[in-house]
Amino acid sequence: MFSLKISQKSLMSHQVDLKRNLMLSGSKANKLAMLIIRASVDQTIRGGIPTCETAKELLETIKKQFEGSVRARQYNYLIKLINLKYDDVRQHILKVSQLIIRLRELALQLEDDLMVHFVVASLPSKFNTFKVNYSSQGRK
Structure with missing residues (x-):
């Protein structure tokens, strides 16, 4: 050894x-x-x-920097959604849909019902008859 x-x-x-x-x-x-x-x-x-x-x-x-930028982008898309102006029905619905999709991609969930309400509420006065009929219906 x-x-x-x-x-x-x-x-x-x-x-x-x-x-x-x-x-x-x-x-x-x-x-x-x-x-x-x-x-x-x-x-x-x-x-x-x-x-x-x-x-x-x-x-x-x-x-941390990107978390802050996500919140800023969420805010910007929400402002765009709220201030969206009507041009024609098809384009308007597409713009609202695109903004909702972008918000969902940024982890901000908005219900489909809310999306429909945004579209209907942002329609001009020439669609008042449609708005009344829509709001008087009890279904989604």
């Missing part, structure tokens, strides 16, 4: 070297991940992203 004598100092120095190597490889991976993330972000957005220490922080920062 072999007898292995390892001094305490030698063992500790090997542990320190091992930890240092692991940290260096982790920092290389982090830098590479940050480079990939920054390269995949559109150039117009890239300038507005603050510098971060880790790739995880960078992803969280980007996520």
Whole structure:
């Protein structure tokens, strides 16, 4: 049998070297991940992203920025939906439908009944007879 004598100092120095190597490889991976993330972000957005220490922080920062932009787009589409002007029936219904679809894509759910009410309420006065008939019906 072999007898292995390892001094305490030698063992500790090997542990320190091992930890240092692991940290260096982790920092290389982090830098590479940050480079990939920054390269995949559109150039117009890239300038507005603050510098971060880790790739995880960078992803969280980007996520926060896009959450804010989702709310802004939801607001803009709702304003467009509310202020939509009538041109002709077919075009008007298509515009309302497109805005509702965009809002649903942004995780803002609007019921189909509400969509129909938006269309009917935004019709001009020449459709008053239709509006009265629609509102007097008890069915959907």
